[in-house]
Amino acid sequence: MDDATRPILEIDKLSISFFTRLREIPAVMDFSAKVFPGEALGLVGESGCGKSTVALGVMQDLGTNGRIVGGSIRFKGRDLGQMSQAELRQIRGSQIAMIYQEPMASLNPAMRIGRQLVEVPMIHEGVSETEAWARALEVVSDVRLPDPERILRSYPHQLSGGQQQRIVIAMALMSKPALLILDEPTTALDVTVEAAVVDLVKDLGKKYGTSMLFISHNLGLVLETCDRICVMYSGEAVERGSIEDVFDRMRHPYTQALFRSIPLPGADKTAKPLVAIPGNFPLPHERPPGCNFGPRCDYFVKGRCDARDIPMLPVEGDERHESRCIRFDEIDWAAEPQGITAKGKTRPGEPVLRIESLRKYYETAANALFGSGETKVVKANEDIGFEARESETLAIVGESGCGKSTFAKVLLGLETASGGKIVLDNREIQDTAINKRDTQTVADVQMVFQNPFDTLNPSMTVGRQIMRALEVFGVGNGDAERRERMLTLLDLVKLPRAFAERMPRQLSGGQKQRVGIARAFAGGARIVVADEPVSALDVSVQAAVTDLLMEIQREQKTTLLFISHDLSIVRYLADRVLVMYLGHVVEIGTTDQVFAPPYHPYTEALLSAVPIADTRVEKKHIVLEGEIPSAMNPPPGCPFQTRCRWKSHVPGNKCETELPPFRTLGDGHHALCWLTDEQLATMEPVIKVAAE
């Protein structure tokens, strides 16, 4: 047998457990997978499903209380579990390399980049420092970083997040490993940066002929990078096969439910809403008998699914396609989901909020105690203007640093504006800080926060926190009345009333986010700012929370300002979209207008960067070069000119000298651009859905 047909990595019936003082916690059970040379295997699942544990198991680095309790991991035919520490050290870094989620944390802050890179070949191949340095230079230019000499001499904190991740990739490639493990390598990065890194990983995989184990929770990313996929649920592989088989002919209910809960093109909040997976992820020590997905499965049959452990069963006709479902032959996979009723479309009402050329500048002093020093001005918001109507969902889209959070702060009154107007019901509130606003105004404009683990006070019961909001908003007379109101709010967000007495740590992420929504609506809010309310949640929970938010909005006729970087979900739920870049509104229009040409060049790049988990979708490939400029030192002229691929189409150097006009492209569709109508008309759609 030659090398090409023998798997690089062969995991066979692997079981990994963690041991605590109280009990054994099985993290991975009966997991098998093969990776062939040059192949990329995607490992997909929600948090806590054991996918990262598999990676650490391959590295044989499970910490003091983790242990492989069954099965084997073979690398190039050798069992990793039988190797001594010295043998493992030989393999780590040279044969198997790993790339992690947090690039900043995985680089040593006190060592120069160069030292960290040259270490790898020096340990494994015993090469001299000069030779290692030369190789480092080569690899750093391979990961498309400018000025490799300078990069090698800098410290990690001097680089941006995207550059750091490229360095981590470079470090992994220093010894040309046979297998590369990527553990959520782009989760901490912005969409456009993510797209560039993914692009790089794909190219390098080809160039170096490296096999890859790509771990992600994002199906779209796996589609773009991998050849084969393995879906995990609660410690087990539930389905594996080639990308096409699993994406288009899935044979496990969990895989199907997962695809139904993510917003793909074509999903629509009124006509074809998302289907959330009911129930919660089982705790590792409270897994049900039989099929782990059983209690949440639409096709569950008592007595069969929960009778005994379920093995992986091959799917006839497909190559290496297996499913952990004993009923997959009996299920009609083409049927539409049951019990989904299309909801009536809501009509936006009167305008309630008007923003006019809003500006927010911060001053940061260099040295505050002695002398003023030079003060630097951060231009967080520059000329923002729009109008929002009753019952309307307006999405605000942009990457980190675009000023969307600052805008939210000014709107809520946590900061006052430096210029411009915020008009709420014909009252100007831009200069009124929150403590000066009357109770009604405060109750009218509320917010839902991003991080579910941070949004509730950990040392107060859920009920008490909602009650406090009611007290502050002056709702109800006396505690009894407020208590009753608090319980109805829990009903509203579909949480059991018993949750009132619980502490936040007893709740799951999605439940906490529901409490956060209840709290925001406690005073009958009319404008709710939702700052990435679901981005920190698991895919299956996202749909449920999103739908809840939509439903409450529909009932209460709330104006929802939905801040997000995820264009898929924006497309699904927004009525209108506003795209921000470096403190400017670069494009605004209805969802259909923004998602179809003509685009603003930035919107075009953003759309291309979003990974979509649909094999029918064809995307135009646009990779943004360079970094987002600092808001302290914005470029002259158009804010996007440093990265714009259309810049050469504009005569003269107007882009670099003059701020473009905010021009009209259609009814209510505006963009900040110098391109002429003719040039805009030549733009092609970024996303094309192939005809079925």
Next chain:
Amino acid sequence: MLRFIAGRILTMLLTALCLTFVVFFLTNLGPNLEKVAKSEIGVRISDAEVESWLARNGYAQPVLVRYGEWLGVLPGWTGEAADGTPTGRCVAQDQSLEEADRFCGILQGDWGYSTVFRAPVSEIIARSLALTGKLMFWVMAVMVPGALLLGVLAGMREGSRLDRSLSTFAITTTATPEYVSGVVFIAVFASTAVGLRWFNGSATSAMEDITFVNFTLPVMTIALYGMGYIARMTRASMAEVMTAQYIRTARLKGVRFRDIVLRHALRNALIAPFTVIMLQFPWLLNGVVIVETLFNYKGFGWTLVQAAGNNDIELLLGVSVVSVFVVLVTQLISDIGYVYLNPRIRIS
């Protein structure tokens, strides 16, 4: 960087000014001055006599003015003694006003005259500082390497037996103040009751000639208390670094455990203890005072006790200035060292 240091030095000077003023104010309160007057001309004098003595010796001026004089930024007071000869802050015996300097304060190097030791303050402080310097040198030589080693070994594998044993030892030493460990050491190693008599219970002879026998106990007494604290800091910092992602990166790069500890972890782990060691100085001064009193070693701490106990204002002021200065300089070094050790701060 220069800007940062300049800022720190400016803050330090302001702090020093405030602190010396507080000390000056507290030592020059009415009752203290009254005591000085009485000790100079007799206990049984009337209030009026006290008043006139104070007035004649320049003590009747406002505190701020006298602080200025003492500092050397205001001209020293002048007056006339009872017999008509000119007197003044800067006027020595048999000196006319013209010959005398206008300013004589700390800044001019004139630290005053000790009433207890009958010698210039600067001389006493210089001598006692030299003695304490020797003590501190040995304390640091024992304490810092010991503590760092202890901490790194314990924090290297958190939760191991080695860690538990060393941590318990470190906790015990932090719970043993110098006056407890000193007493126990003397009782065990130097008393007739136990009879070991390995070391001397007094360090007086070490002022001339340091030997193992007469210096071990005082050095160990100070070093132990500080050692536990620094060791715990080092351990915590080391343990935190060892769980950091970049240590895992290094491990999965195939770096050996020894190299991980020495090359990847140590520098990051020593940032926190370094500042702690420097900030230990105010506490070490505490230990020095206790130990020098207990072992009768006539260094800086002993001088402080003598000055405070005998209401020797000039000497106490001098001692305070020096100790405040030492504390502030170590703080400055700590700040700068922190920035130097931590590349993340150095650039921005």
Next chain:
Amino acid sequence: MDALTWTGSLGTVLNPLLWVSVALLLLAVAGQVLASLLPAPQMRPRPDGTLVATTGLRGLADTAGRFALLALLAVLLAYIVAGALMPYGSAGIVGAVARRFAPVWISLALVFALSIHFRRRLGLFGRLFDSTIGMIGFGLVLFWVFTALYFTAFGWIATHDPLSQLSGMKNVLPGEPVAMAPEGAWPHYLLGGDNLARDVFSRMVAGSAIVVLIAPLATLFAFMVGITLGLPAAYFGGRLDQILSFLANLVLAFPVILLFYLLVTPEIVQTGIPSFMAMVLFVFPILFLAVLLDSRYRTDRRKRWPILAVTLAVTGWLYLSLVSQPGTPVNFLHPDVDLFNIPGGILIVFVSVVFVNSPTVFRIGRGLALDLATRDYVAAAQTRGERPWYIMLWEMLPNARGPLIVDFCLRIGYTTILLGTLGFFGLGLPPESPDWGTTINDGRRFLSIYPHAAIVPALALLSLVLGLNLLADGLREESLKD
């Protein structure tokens, strides 16, 4: 009456056992330390799911260590139980002392039995009993708390009056019978006599009462001051933060001992400076309490003012009684309404200890608040228009309680050391005071001939501070395990 030996007839049986178990324990610990220097252990899962390292030297050392520790504890327990049961004198000094502490042993046993039984329902306190270190620390602290309590409340445990001098008992060794003992008096000086012929044992017990009362109280006040200033410094930042931090650093740059020497002198007490400092420092607890309640009931018009009025009246009266002191410049309250007076010496000691501790607490509180201020639930409170003090005291402070409680324990220990330092230099407290620092100071003059007079209070202080440190360590470990 004969002199008592250390262990009496108990010793013949128990002393060899004691030495053996101590030697075994030391050996086992050394073995464990050596073993952990070797490469990572082979862990083996047990049927109940926990992991245990079983192989080689390490496993052996672990088992030996556990048994040696148990044996040592059993021997110590035997000393106490046998001493308490055997007739007076036959169990020597150890037996007699163990018997004097009988109420403390009983209380300790009760508290431990109840706590261990209900530990799953007691939250963090209950989890303390999962950690050996924490339990030992808690036991040591509780031992001194009960001793102080029973001595102050009932006069138990001490055998003699801590201040009375009996003729012929000057510097006597432990176990010496009292010469010409008056009728009904305790027949021995259990731990000997000091150089003024007072009973060392009784002075140690009486000293615990002073320390156990002042140290926690002073620490509590320091926490009130430090937190009331630290939270707003972090929350508001800017100029306020700069000024407060500068002041805190000012105090921190002062060598503690110098500060004590400047502050705690009779001359300074005469000028009234400590009384004025007390006036300032003691305002903070009132401020803290008033702001705490007011921010909570701001929205409730019916409750807000009554609650505030009652709080201010009660604490205000306490405050005025506390600061108003006859014989000092601050004396304005009529004796009939002045609830209590604190002797000048104690007050100045108290004030200076609070003063020295507050800046450190300020820095800790400020650091914690800086971290907590970035949390979303703080932002959520801001967006619903909560006032700054509500956010600081009700949203942030409860979430800082873990580190604060740990530091509180540590700081009581540190305060105890500071009190001892003051006593050691004869500052503040009256010279005949039985507190541990003063007793050590008294005893150290004859240290090389009669060490017992200084050693006894020194070990007492050591055990209390060690207990507090171990307790803090146990609490920290357990609170991190969530």
